[in-house]
Amino acid sequence: MPKTMPVTPTRAPAENGWHEPAEKRLFEQLAHLAPDHPTRQRIREDLAVRHQGLVTRLARRFSNRGEPLEDLLQSGNVGLVKAIDGFDVQRGHVFTAYAVPMILGEIRRHFRDTGWAIHVSRRLQNLKIMVHAARDDLVQTLGRRPTSREVARELDVSVAEAEEGFEVDEAYSCLSLDAMISDDNDRRDESHVAQIDRELDLVVDRAALWPLLSDLPDRERTVLLMRFFGNQTQSEIAGTLGVSQVQVSRLQARACSELRARLEAA
Template sequence: MGSSRTVTDARRRVQTALLLSRARASRGEARARYEDEVIRANMAVAGEVARRYHGRGIPAEDIDQVAYLGLVKAVRGFDPTVGDDFLSYAVPTLRGEIRRYFRDSGWTVRPPRSVQEVQARVTQADADLTQRLGRSPRPAEIAVHLDEPLTLVIDALSASGCFNPVSLDAPRPDAESAESPLDRMGDVDPAFASAEARLALRPLMESLPPRERRILELRYFENRTQAQIGAEVGVSQEQVSRLLSAILRKLRASLAA
């Protein structure tokens, strides 16, 4: 099986080199025809490169299409006069196109660029070190292997679900019931809307004279009637009404200022 594949690869290299030389010497439709033959001859190579990136949260058919487009670019950009090994030029080109697609289009939740760029390397390093060590590597070991800061490696590991995050409506696979994470989230705090008003009023309340502050406390915090307030502070009900109006005007003026 291995020898048969080696022969096939060798034939492909020879055929590709011959077709590219003919394309280089041709113009117009003849050149395009030779280049199309090179693309067809090497589509299996593009498929092999693409398969290494399957299962990372992006549909396999999308990655395959990006690889085929990268193959077209490699054929159009290859110069046989610089080197005769097309695959040594094409394979890095295909990988670059796929990684660029992951970086630009693959993130449902987009982390910083530095995390995006190192995430694929971290995934590959994790696989290599697992095989070498016989266990899952620690983040520090991956950082040493890649010569990258530990904090960046940890961020990249945490971003592994950003390609295809789990919906908040999806039930937890380990839960006894079918409730979703959304069911466990808290509701909107009804006091949140008044938080800013409370923060603004607190210093103004503290600046009031004790008697005026006590009148407001009795009316708005203890829900006392004007008659009850008047009895406590020693004024009539009518005076309580006038005092409340005056205090509220003072507070409004302070807030407006």
């Protein structure tokens, strides 16, 4: 018997690049409707729903840059609606080729308008973009980081404007005081992070302790000062005073008990 090949479903051929002819027909209907026609809004919403996957894919490209994905999706949908309203199906182009630049443009505009740590004027935002684009081009040409004068010459602006463009970049993203600083990114720089100071609870006790130290015998007072203020071990103290470590331990214990009793009685 002759062998039969399995039937594999094939996708319908594209109609002038349109894989979904129904979508093209929607745009054709939209083009013939008046702006206030009741059917127009329904068709626009249908087209917007059909391209939510495109908006989501484009928005996810920027999802790791500090802005919530929901905000990026909202900006992308603004671009999608603008693309739907401005698309001319009679030109013969596929809609996605027209929509992608507009969606990306709205997402990038979102970053320009809201992604700054502090508010700067639109002129400075644009200047920052121009300066950094020129710098990147000059790095490739010169093989090194260009000077502000070279960037100014490339853009035909003053040196002061070029330097201003570099400086305004610092306002775009501020480093958190809680930022990671180690090479393996596993610990935080806590030198400037607010912490609870446990030593504050001892301020009153320490203020009351100093007058009581002067009442101790000389050797006991010396042992305490060397142990707790000089950070010496009992062995080191014993060697300095010429006594045994056991004697140092007894002197320390007796002095601490005496001070504790006086503080509680005060």
